[in-house]
Amino acid sequence: MKMPGLTVPYFTQWETPAMTLPVLVDGPPALQHDPLWRNSGAKTIEEYVRGAGNLCGMACLKMILAARGELHPTLSLARACTTYGSYVVNELDASIKGLIYAPFVTFITERFGLEAEVMTNVETVAIPEFLSRRQFFMASVHHSIRWPEQEPASKGGHLVLVTAASSEAIRFHNPSGHDEASQASVTLSLVSFERFFANRGVAIGF
Template identity: 75%
Template sequence: MQQSGVPYFSQWETPDMTLPVVAEGAQALLGDPLWRHSGAATIEEYVRWAVNVCGMACLKMILAARGEIHPTLELARACTAYGGYVVNDVDASIKGLIYAPFVRFVSDRFALGAETMTGVQATALPDILSKRRFFIASVHPGIRWPEREPPAKGGHLVLVTAASPQTIRFHNPSGHDTASQADVTLPLAAFDRFFANRGISVDG
């Protein structure tokens, strides 16, 4: 497949922070020198959110494809106001992305048509992408290492930009190197091992 032409953004401001985060947890992001670009008020706010904003990174890429650049945490705050994230100040946990509020958020704020989809077979993705430009897919984060067998499906979001009956192409907000970040191309059957059969179709 050809390159998508869709700008790539990581969920970390420094894209090569993935392996430190995998090894050390979110605290590794205290060493991200570009954290201010996220729109966070403090580095602690950045660290708290960055591990939860794969969906906002996908939205940022969709918006960038039409020429709009928004800081990731500004998108996250706005989405939270719609219920797309639930923030627990007692234990500092963040729940989300919650699909239905996200769909309302992108419709209201950016005039993007979007639809929550469940029970989606990987083989249906080419047809879905013939109707809408993007599909935000729930996959296991281990998809950055497609040769490995995932322990489960889902838990992470990637931005699918093209699919054929044989092949799929996507941007992964937590890829760990160039090959696993932008315009990743995999056999559809390999993608299916990580795919939780749900996601959000979005207009361009």
């Protein structure tokens, strides 16, 4: 089926796309072995390991900006986004809360001139209509969407970048896909996508 859409560069939330499975097996410490970590804009490997697990939203933003010819390191985007309150860092245990949508929208509209709006109570069948008004939809899904044949434990908690949709199918980039088939331009039926989709996200356009 035809799903028109922009050609959007793909990036994972870690600098080396093959790091997803090691992170799934060994947790964030596996990122200490990411040979490309400096490309993230992190000042230290510790900053990279601490932050990369929360960068699905920044990876989506990086892809959007790259689609219009701009390249920004993910950790640099995250630092700037944090100043707007989109991420909240617990100083006691260094845990990170976010992405928080409302301040994120303020961040990307003020810093990059993007058009954006928080969307809640979104029916999956309505996503094609959003994409007729905005080029992108950052959708909250369960991270196990990388294995669409599985039944998710819940919905939401991870962000993917929807780039095209029709009345039957949806196409997206997954910042934490574990192989080529689950990373760039993944296509699922709307019915399959709905099993993972938390009915919320951020619609974004140039």
